[in-house]
Amino acid sequence: MRKLDNHIVIFIAAIFIITVLAGGCSRENNTKSSFSIEQFENAMKDKGYNFEIKDVRQDFLNATRKRMMIDNKAIDIYLFSNDKEMENEASHIDSGGCGYNNGSKAVNVSWVSFPHFYKRGSIIVQYIGDDEKIMSDLKDILSEQFAGYTPK
Structure with missing residues (x-):
């Protein structure tokens, strides 16, 4: 037994x-x-940023878009239902960050400054500009940019 x-x-x-x-x-x-906009906001606060989040209309990516305003600088945050949906949309952005083509919709953009695209979890973050601190902090929070201009 x-x-x-x-x-x-x-x-x-x-x-x-x-x-x-x-x-x-x-x-x-x-x-x-499950990296969320709330986690992104908290990470940006931890880096010392004061900002306002605004709703903005959808543009070339098929996602809900929010805009983080830091003084006069804008960071767009694209919210997807899940990471698979985000990865699918990210795959349609060209490596230079100036084109999008999903087979049925194609867009070419001339940005006012340098484009930078980052992704994590189910969000894509787009920063158009050349502020080195913002780019460094986005890299720390989200990892290397997956599309856009890379300074030499």
């Missing part, structure tokens, strides 16, 4: 370990894809 009890204990422990490991993996994936 004691041998049977040991097998049951080992079986239950194995199920517990598998459950914990599987749960840990799914939480990691959810965290990676």
Whole structure:
């Protein structure tokens, strides 16, 4: 009888370990894809920025768009339902950040300054400008830009 009890204990422990490991993996994936506008705002506040968030109309990307105003500088934030949808839209932006083509819609843009596109989770962040602190902080928060002008 004691041998049977040991097998049951080992079986239950194995199920517990598998459950914990599987749960840990799914939480990691959810965290990676759940980076939100609120987290972006908090990260920008942590970097010392004071800003206002405004609703703006949708433009070339098929997403809800918000605008973060830092003094007279604008950062557009595109909100997608999930990271897969965001990645799909990001793939249509050319590497220079001046073109978008999804096969049925094509747009070429002449920006007033240098374009910079960043992505994380289910958001794309677009900054048009040359403020080195903003670009550095966006890189710290969101990772390397995936499209746009890269200073030499």
